[in-house]
Amino acid sequence: MQNSDLRFFSSSPTAYRFRRLFARTQQLLPKILIGCAVLLAIVALYFSALHAILHYGGTQDWRSAWQDPYLRHILFFSFWQASLSALLSVGLGAIFARALFYQHFPFKHLVNKLFSVTFVLPVLVAIFGIMGIYGHNGVLAQLAHWLGVEWRWDIYGLTGILLAHLFFNIPLATRLFLQGLQRIPTAQRKLAAQLGVQGWDFIRLVELPLWCNQGIAAFVLIFMLCFTSFATVLTLGGSPKYTTLEVAIYQSIFFDFDLSQAAFFALLQFACCFGLFTLSTFFNKPQTAAPLVDDLWLAKQAKFTQLFQRGVLVLGITFIASPLLQTLLAGFFSGVFWQSWQKTELWRALGYSLLIAPSAGMLSVLGALALLYFSQNLRQIQQAKLANGILNAGMVILAIPTLVLALGLFLLLKNIETNTAWLFAVVVLCNALMALPFVIRVLSLPLQSQWAELNPLCEILGIRGLARWKVVEWPRLKPPLGYAFALASTLSLGDFTAIALFGDDSFTSLPQLLYQQLARYQMAQASVTAWVLLVLCGVTFYLVKDNAQS
Secondary structure, eight states, X not given: OOHHHHHHHHTSHHHHHHXXXXXXXXXXXXXXXXXXHHHHHHHHHHHHHHHHHHXXXXXXXXXXXXXXXXXXXXXXXXXXXXXXXXXXXXXXHHHHHHHHHHOOOTTHHHHHHHHHHHHHSOHHHHHHHHHHHHSTTSHHHHHHHHHTOOOOOOOSSHHHHHHHHHHHHHHHHHHHHHHXXXXXXXXXXXXXXXXXXXXXXXXXXXXXXXXXXXXXXXXXXXXXXXXXXOHHHHHHOOSGGGOOHHHHHHHHHHTSOOHHHHHHHHHHHHHHHHHHHHHHHTTOOOOOOOOOGGGOOOOOOOHHHHHHHHHHHHHHHHHHHHHHHHHHHHHHTSSOHHHHTTOHHHHHHHHHHHHHHHHHHHHHHHHHHHHHHHHHHHHHTTOHHHHHHHHHHHHGGGGSOHHHHHHHHHHHHTTSOOOHHHHHHHHHHHHHHHHHHHHHHHHHHHHHHHHHHHHHHHHXXXXXXXXXXXIIIHHHHHHHHHHHHHHHHHHHHHOOHHHHHHOOSSSOOHHHHHHHHHHTTOHHHHHHHHHXXXXXXXXXXXXXXXXXXX
């Protein structure tokens, strides 16, 4: 090749783009290495945990295990209770979503906030409130006794499990269906009104097509949440008849101390959850932006429809709000409220909870930022597919239940002498990873938006590093970062899964203390602990979020 040909090749557009891409890669290399290190650490952690579980669970004879009636029973009940819970939640959520969308009443925004609280509400707090309403000595039982009616409602078993799952998942399904209703164009509503398409015909022709994929996606999501339900089934199951795979793992460790069986159940749990997660990805389609509420036009409804929907609103709001109100009142007026504050066990649990929650929240936010920036930097060097793979890897954590990860770490550390600091670090790590997919979902869109809008300007002006973060990115990302931190901290504050394996008398938390009190039928003390946990979660979530948005 002649020198003139070399000069021509070096000055070609392809060579110019290659040199620019190479220079950009060198510039972003430190950030890419940091993100790569975080991703590899997460992968190594899960791989080590799953390898430890496989080491113990692999010794089981899988063919003979399927002949065990107990295993077949817990598998059947795991799928059965999850199917019933998801089906009822989706059906009732759709009915309540229509009522909430079409009816206007005072304090409607408070109802939306109430429904958002249930997502971060500790499971054991909700269970305590549900027991206070529907239990043997609950509000309804006392009302029935006062009316002279015999009360035969049994809160333990499948009934209580379904009630708790409906409490958490009806608001979730309602919010998903509300998004579908808000996406119906105003022009389509007006056209339907002009053509006389009302009532069931409007639902069948206009609303139902939008709800089909969304309803299936909601069913799969709620099914997976109920399938991995731990504290609910552990507390309200009441007997081996109502046992799921997650509870069977816990019982194999603490009641039978059969680590091989626990690992085998964990492998089954992982296989089922990974299959469910893979199935859910087929129905999680990107949603289009919803129109503003001010642009919506709603046709006048019939009187019977209005009365029916108002009755649905009263029943739905009462069902969600009554356990929370009962928890607040029962705790403060328990008679031992002030005496409970004099006990060291409450202060110990409160202290550890206040240490675990922000630590896990901060770790989760930092991990999410590392993965998100890693993904954005890969896009800068024209690696879009790999960037999408990084985000999907962060969401795959949903397919591995926290109890499976905690069990794997438990097996890895069982022959190592540990202290409270070790246990604290493990619980914080498990809680942070549990919240990581939700934090990624909260921060992904704001980070992508500000990057697409401001990155070209920052490159032109040469604003990089800490200066770019302080001057450009932090002011725009402060609200979503505050919300993500509040969400992760509150989820960690109420989580019972990891602390159930690693907690003891010297290292505990408020959820573990509440479970111990409920197991010992210390209802007065449990009411105070539930009150503290409820107030603490509410204050943490809204105070941190509002301060970040102000």
